[in-house]
Amino acid sequence: MMQTCWIENIYFSNAIRNADNMALLPSVQLRHIALTRNKRCILAYIYNRMQKLRDLRWELGSILPPEINSNLLNAEVQWFQTYNKSLATYMRSLGEDQGFNLTANMLPPKTPYVEVKCVMDFGKLELEDGQVILLKKNTYHLLPRAVCEPLIRQGILEHNSA
Numbered sequence: 001m002m003q004t005c006w007i008e009n010i011y012f013s014n015a016i017r018n019a020d021n022m023a024l025l026p027s028v029q030l031r032h033i034a035l036t037r038n039k040r041c042i043l044a045y046i047y048n049r050m051q052k053l054r055d056l057r058w059e060l061g062s063i064l065p066p067e068i069n070s071n072l073l074n075a076e077v078q079w080f081q082t083y084n085k086s087l088a089t090y091m092r093s094l095g096e097d098q099g100f101n102l103t104a105n106m107l108p109p110k111t112p113y114v115e116v117k118c119v120m121d122f123g124k125l126e127l128e129d130g131q132v133i134l135l136k137k138n139t140y141h142l143l144p145r146a147v148c149e150p151l152i153r154q155g156i157l158e159h160n161s162a
Contacts, residue, residue, distance in 0.1 A: 053080050057087065058103055104149065114145050115160040122156050 053076060056064060062084045064072075072080070092099035122135035127147060135141070140160055141148075151157040 049076065050079060054083065057083060061103065062088070109145050112145055113142050114148055115140060115142050116148050116152065116157040117160050118156065119158055120156055122151070125151075 053072075056068065057080065064080070069077070087102075091102055094100035094102075118135045118137055118139045118141065121137050125133045125135050125147070127133065127144065133141060133143070135151075135156070141157075143157075148157050152159065
C-alpha cells in the first residue's frame with residue numbers, strides 16, 4: 001500500500017507538470033497565497049478580540065455588561081468563562097484562606113492610608129495593630145488601604161474627595 005501511494009504521488013506531480021496545467025499553476029498559487037493571507041488576517045482579528053476580552057476581565061470583573069456580552073460569539077463567551085475559571089483558581093491558590101484578588105489594585109497606591117467618609121453606622125472596626133475605631137455615619141477616618149477597600153466595595157465607606 002505504501003508503494004502505491006508513492007506511485008500515485010509521482011503520477012499526480014507529473015500530471016500537474018503537464019503543459020496544459022502549467023498555465024493554471026500561477027493562478028492556483030495566487031489563490032493559495034490569497035487564502036493564506038485571509039486566514040492570517042482572520043486569526044489576527046480573533047486574537048485581538050481575545051486580548052480585548054482578557055483586558056475587559058481585568059478592568060470590569062467577571063461579569064461583562066450586557067451591551068458587550070450581546071456582541072460576543074458563543075465561542076468567545078465560552079473562552080471568557082474558561083478564562084474566568086482559570087483566573088479564579090489561580091487567585092484562590094495564592095492566598096492562605098480566601099486567596100488574593102489580583103484585579104483589586106491595578107495601579108500601585110501612592111500612600112498606604114486613605115481618607116474615607118463613613119456612609120452608614122457600622123460599629124467597631126479593629127485594625128491589624130489592635131486599634132479599635134468606631135465607624136459612625138458622616139465621620140471621617142484615615143485608614144489603611146487594605147482595611148478600607150472591602151468596606152468601600154460594600155458601600156459602608158467612600159473615598160473622601162476633598
